[in-house]
Amino acid sequence: MINKDSDNLVVVDGLTFSHGERLIYDNISLSIPRGKITAILGPSGIGKTTLLRLIGGQLEPDCGHIWFDGHDVPQLSRKELFELRTRMSMLFQSGALFTELDVFDNVAFPVREHTRLPESVIQTLVMMKLEQVGLRGAHHLMPSELSGGMARRVALARATVLDPELIMYDEPFTGQDPISMGVLVSLIHSVNETLGSTSVIVSHDVHEVLSIADYVYVMADKRIIAQGSPEQLRQDQSEQIVQFLKGKPDGPVPFHYPAAPLEQQLRELAGGESAGK
Amino acid sequence: MIANALQQIGRRTFDVLATMGFAVMTYMKVVFGFSRMSVFVPLLIRQMYVVGVQSLLIILVSGLFIGMVIALQGYQVLVSYGAEGSLGPMVALSLLRELGPVVTALLFAGRAGSALTAEIGLMKATEQIASLEMMAIDPLRRVIAPRFWAGLICMPMLATIFTLVAIYGGKLVGVDWLGLDTGTYWSLMQAAVEWKQDIGSMLIKSVVFANVVTWIAVFRGYHAVPTSAGISKATTETVVQASLMVLGLDFVLTALMFG
Numbered sequence: 001m002i003n004k005d006s007d008n009l010v011v012v013d014g015l016t017f018s019h020g021e022r023l024i025y026d027n028i029s030l031s032i033p034r035g036k037i038t039a040i041l042g043p044s045g046i047g048k049t050t051l052l053r054l055i056g057g058q059l060e061p062d063c064g065h066i067w068f069d070g071h072d073v074p075q076l077s078r079k080e081l082f083e084l085r086t087r088m089s090m091l092f093q094s095g096a097l098f099t100e101l102d103v104f105d106n107v108a109f110p111v112r113e114h115t116r117l118p119e120s121v122i123q124t125l126v127m128m129k130l131e132q133v134g135l136r137g138a139h140h141l142m143p144s145e146l147s148g149g150m151a152r153r154v155a156l157a158r159a160t161v162l163d164p165e166l167i168m169y170d171e172p173f174t175g176q177d178p179i180s181m182g183v184l185v186s187l188i189h190s191v192n193e194t195l196g197s198t199s200v201i202v203s204h205d206v207h208e209v210l211s212i213a214d215y216v217y218v219m220a221d222k223r224i225i226a227q228g229s230p231e232q233l234r235q236d237q238s239e240q241i242v243q244f245l246k247g248k249p250d251g252p253v254p255f256h257y258p259a260a261p262l263e264q265q266l267r268e269l270a271g272g273e274s275a276g277k
Numbered sequence: 278m279i280a281n282a283l284q285q286i287g288r289r290t291f292d293v294l295a296t297m298g299f300a301v302m303t304y305m306k307v308v309f310g311f312s313r314m315s316v317f318v319p320l321l322i323r324q325m326y327v328v329g330v331q332s333l334l335i336i337l338v339s340g341l342f343i344g345m346v347i348a349l350q351g352y353q354v355l356v357s358y359g360a361e362g363s364l365g366p367m368v369a370l371s372l373l374r375e376l377g378p379v380v381t382a383l384l385f386a387g388r389a390g391s392a393l394t395a396e397i398g399l400m401k402a403t404e405q406i407a408s409l410e411m412m413a414i415d416p417l418r419r420v421i422a423p424r425f426w427a428g429l430i431c432m433p434m435l436a437t438i439f440t441l442v443a444i445y446g447g448k449l450v451g452v453d454w455l456g457l458d459t460g461t462y463w464s465l466m467q468a469a470v471e472w473k474q475d476i477g478s479m480l481i482k483s484v485v486f487a488n489v490v491t492w493i494a495v496f497r498g499y500h501a502v503p504t505s506a507g508i509s510k511a512t513t514e515t516v517v518q519a520s521l522m523v524l525g526l527d528f529v530l531t532a533l534m535f536g
């Protein structure tokens with residue numbers, strides 16, 4: 001089944017997904033426009049990474065459609081899915097570099113697997129990608145010798161080495177120092193502009209994401225609670241959005257885990273102790 | 278209450294059957310799903326080095342001591358019947374028919390099997406397996422198949438080396454220490470050992486054990502919960518399940534071949 005949408009590379013339509021008995025998404029729909037940076041924001045643990053895995057076909061939804069350039073991802077055979085994945089790539093939160101390969105071989109890995117290019121061409125290509133992320137001089141290092149920020153940049157070079165149409169970033173800024181964060185923000189922006197690719201960033205780092213995204217979805221409570229340009233979201237006065245964007249500790253997302261009132265619990269504890277005596 | 282118990286039994290049975298079905302399907306994909314030979318062969322050679330060559334030391338040392346112990350114990354029993362000349366055949370037959378393949382498989386499960394499970398489990402926990410999938414590269418072909426085939430090829434070789442070293446260990450004790458005649462030790466052994474029944478059974482057993490041990494190791498790693506507790510549990514399960522399977526299958530194979 002083909003459902004071509006010239007403006008959007010990815011269209012999620014009526015998606016419901018559960019992990020075991022826990023409902024993660026309840027009938028959500030969203031579109032990822034071509035050539036733009038789309039951000040998906042939301043608190044930790046609501047399943048933002050799960051959405052990327054669903055788009056990449058690593059998980060299957062309970063119901064709904066996920067269209068990638070007209071192909072319904074959950075309906076594809078394993079072979080078709082693998083063919084489609086050559087057009088997308090993902091930057092994992094941990095970098096997911098292969099620990100037994102050095103930086104050069106990590107970046108060259110997808111090229112050697114999917115093309116028959118001569119080694120001299122691969123060498124030039126990899127060095128150009130490493131130059132783009134500022135790590136040409138680190139090509140001989142092993143992943144264990146890299147800092148977290150450097151590992152993320154190598155992973156970015158690897159994710160873009162075959163010039164994919166869609167690049168998915170899973171929490172690219174998590175655990176980074178301010179300098180690395182700034183470097184990654186500008187790299188993601190420049191990669192998107194240079195390659196003309198479509199980018200999806202899943203994150204909870206509000207300020208960094210709003211500085212580079214063209215369009216933003218905010219997720220909470222198993223659904224999309226707001227969407228729009230970064231400017232529109234900044235103007236949004238709904239309690240949930242204000243709490244999330246300004247990082248307020250209490251609000252619609254409560255600070256306290258649901259429990260009986262403190263007084264009642266203390267009274268019960270005191271009652272139990274005196275009965276014990 | 279009864280309905281709940283039945284429901285639980287049903288769910289567990291279903292889970293076990295689903296896992297077994299998944300294991301068989303994955304096994305078929307691994308055994309018959311090669312990637313390009315130019316990619317597969319270097320990966321296979323590297324894994325043969327890791328699971329085979331790096332297991333050599335423990336195999337050599339264990340083989341030597343086990344052969345020496347069998348000879349020492351055997352000599353004490355045989356000498357009381359005046360049959361110490363049969364030490365050579367006793368050492369060789371017990372090693373070829375039972376101890377060679379069984380002890381090698383147990384050592385292999387502990388040394389290489391646990392390492393395979395932990396390595397694959399960690400690759401899963403650090404998202405390396407997921408990143409392969411996202412790069413449109415099948416991890417079953419790229420990661421699992423070379424490790425499985427390496428185990429399958431190396432274990433019969435290790436069992437052969439173990440048996441040869443153990444027979445030599447038996448000679449060190451029986452001939453060089455206890456004074457048995459060299460000619461008697463080797464010639465009676467040569468006369469007693471048959472190609473098909475003894476050496477053949479050793480090779481068949483070690484191929485079967487290699488299949489079982491390596492498969493349990495790679496499957497447990499691939500199926501591990503990607504947390505430190507999950508990987509630790511998977512590694513323990515590999516050693517326990519592989520060891521029990523080896524001992525159980527050894528009885529079945531012995532009954533089929535010699536019963």
